[in-house]
Amino acid sequence: MEAGIVGLPNVGKSTLFNALTGSQGAQAANYPFCTIEPNEGIVSIPDARLRRIEHFIKTQKIIPAMFKLVDIAGIVKGASEGEGLGNKFLSHIREVDAILQVVRCFEDPDVTHVAGKIDPVSDMETIEMELLFSDIQSVETAIPKAERAARTGDKEAKFRVGVMQKCLEHLNSEQPLRSLQLDETESKAIRSFGLMTAKPILYIANVDESDLHGQGPMVQRVRELAAKKGALVVPVCAKLESEIAELEDPDRSEMLSAVGLEEPALQAVARQTYKTLGLQSYFTAGEKEIRAWTIPIGATAPQAAGVIHTDFERGFIRCECYALEDLEKFSNEKEIRANGKMRTEGKSYIMQDGDICHFLFNV
Numbered sequence: 001m002e003a004g005i006v007g008l009p010n011v012g013k014s015t016l017f018n019a020l021t022g023s024q025g026a027q028a029a030n031y032p033f034c035t036i037e038p039n040e041g042i043v044s045i046p047d048a049r050l051r052r053i054e055h056f057i058k059t060q061k062i063i064p065a066m067f068k069l070v071d072i073a074g075i076v077k078g079a080s081e082g083e084g085l086g087n088k089f090l091s092h093i094r095e096v097d098a099i100l101q102v103v104r105c106f107e108d109p110d111v112t113h114v115a116g117k118i119d120p121v122s123d124m125e126t127i128e129m130e131l132l133f134s135d136i137q138s139v140e141t142a143i144p145k146a147e148r149a150a151r152t153g154d155k156e157a158k159f160r161v162g163v164m165q166k167c168l169e170h171l172n173s174e175q176p177l178r179s180l181q182l183d184e185t186e187s188k189a190i191r192s193f194g195l196m197t198a199k200p201i202l203y204i205a206n207v208d209e210s211d212l213h214g215q216g217p218m219v220q221r222v223r224e225l226a227a228k229k230g231a232l233v234v235p236v237c238a239k240l241e242s243e244i245a246e247l248e249d250p251d252r253s254e255m256l257s258a259v260g261l262e263e264p265a266l267q268a269v270a271r272q273t274y275k276t277l278g279l280q281s282y283f284t285a286g287e288k289e290i291r292a293w294t295i296p297i298g299a300t301a302p303q304a305a306g307v308i309h310t311d312f313e314r315g316f317i318r319c320e321c322y323a324l325e326d327l328e329k330f331s332n333e334k335e336i337r338a339n340g341k342m343r344t345e346g347k348s349y350i351m352q353d354g355d356i357c358h359f360l361f362n363v
Contacts, residue, residue, distance in 0.1 A: 001277045001294070002040075002068035003202075004096035008123050010105040012206040012238035017041065017071035019242040020266055022214060039071040045274050046267040047281065047292055050322055056327050057285045064283045065292040067274060070096055071279040088285055090134050094194030098277045100269075101127055102238075105218040106208035120222050124203070131196040132171055135325070137306055141166045171197070179230070186281045203233045204269060208211045212259060234272050236265040280353035282321075301349040305359040315363035319345045319354045 007013045018065075021041025045065040054062060072092045093099065105119045143164050149157035163186045170180045173321025176197035183188075190198075203221045203226045214223075226233045244255055244264050254259070258263065281292040282304055295304045306313030326341040336342050 001097045001279060001296075002039070002070055002095075003098045003273050003277060004070045004072045004093050004099045005102060005204075006072050006093060006127065009128065011102045011123070013102045014039075014071055015242050016102055016204065016236065016238040016266075017069060017270075019238065020269065021069055021246040022245065038040050041069050041071075042066050043069050043270050043273070045270050045281070045292065046263070050290055051285070052281060053285050053323060053327065053356065054292050056331055057290060059285065059286075059287060059290045061289050063291040064290055065274070065279075065294045067279070067294070068275060068356060069100075069273075078307075088097055088158060090131070090196070093131070093199075097199065098273065099196070100204055100273060100276075101201060102204045102206050102263070103222055105205045105214075105216065105235075106237075108208070118218070120218050121225055121268050122206070123224065124225055128176060128197070129174075132174065132176060135177065135195045136168065136171045138195060139164050139171065144170070152293060156189075156211040159185075160266050163189045167195070169347050173336050174227070184307065193252075198278045200270055201229070201231050202277070203231055205233055205235045206229060206238050207235050207236055209259070212240070212261060212265070226259050232233035232266065232272055232276070234268060241266050253300065278353070282351055282353070282355040282357055283324075284358070285356055295351060297353075299351050300347065301351060301359075302347050304351045304357070305314070305361065308359070311363045312359050314359045314363040317362055319357055319359050321345060321357040324354055324356060327356065 005013055005017050017039065020043050043066060045067070046062055050062050050064060070092065070323075085257050101124065103123055104118060105120050107118055108115060143161060146157050146161045146164060150161050153191050155361050163182070164185075166182075167177055167180065167190060177195055178198055178200060180198075187198075203222060205215055207216065207219060207223050209217065212235065214233070219233070219235055223233045241264060244252055245266065247255060252264075256262070278297050280297050281294060284291050284293065288323065293304065293307050295307055302313045302316040303318040305319065320342055322336050322342050326336050326339075328331075330336045330339055330341065333342070
């Protein structure tokens with residue numbers, strides 16, 4: 001699973017990407033399209049539960065959950081019609097599973113704005129309309145092909161035509177597809193088209209150092225519009241976060257304390273992106289490693305086992321699992337088992353976020 005970070009040019013997108021992924025290199029230039037090809041990086045998910053497990057189960061290493069982040073070039077008005085290499089950049093968004101839109105909520109005369117004014121709500125609407133127009137083009141292009149296949153008696157193609165017409169009607173009303181109710185079969189029928197407005201979105205308000213908690217009027221306007229779209233907003237000062245990311249402890253802790261932050265805002269971004277992608281973690285814990293494994297919310301125990309190795313899913317017998325709270329109460333797995341808190345779950349078990357597991361399998 002991967003997320004794409006998007007926005008208008010010069011909103012701090014690449015600065016945020018570099019801080020999130022720990023990428024090193026020269027600071028992006030202050031002009032549009034300084035990112036041409038998408039950069040990719042890996043983001044670790046901060047999870048205090050890993051250290052809580054280690055307190056009781058000593059280990060050689062701790063491995064957090066991760067996701068891939070793609071830095072996609074700035075999108076301008078008219079991108080769906082090819083402006084600013086728009087079609088090329090939009091194609092990169094089709095390949096990701098969720099969208100992080102960076103919205104500029106700071107004033108700085110030294111950083112130009114492609115529209116000539118600072119208006120975060122207008123920026124949000126510009127990006128959404130470009131994605132929406134591009135989706136309309138994609139659906140309108142795909143319908144005739146599906147109709148031809150439907151006329152041959154292809155039942156799947158006939159069903160797909162109906163779903164696409166339903167999507168086109170919704171898009172023509174200037175509503176993103178993420179607000180259209182589709183069942184699993186309908187969603188599967190159009191999944192291969194990579195329709196961008198169907199992807200979940202998280203807004204990142206890039207603020208200045210005087211508004212680190214996002215209480216200013218610009219961020220409030222972003223929150224109001226995001227709420228109407230059913231999306232979350234995380235305020236971040238990308239410039240400050242890039243400086244914090246380069247520090248070692250205890251200098252990092254000292255700087256956070258000085259600016260009134262309990263943790264780097266990037267950690268909140270990572271956690272909310274994980275949720276936006278529809279992901280959760282379960283843990284395995286032993287002497288060699290304590291590890292967070294990434295699974296979709298709603299995954300079954302065999303599917304979770306398959307994340308470790310496909311043989312685990314193919315030969316799944318059962319899963320033994322317990323809660324972190326029980327580890328903290330009873331101190332070790334032997335006592336957890338003795339007190340009847342070690343659960344045995346079968347193939348139909350739906351994994352819960354934070355399960356600590358052992359999988360039994362036979363191949």
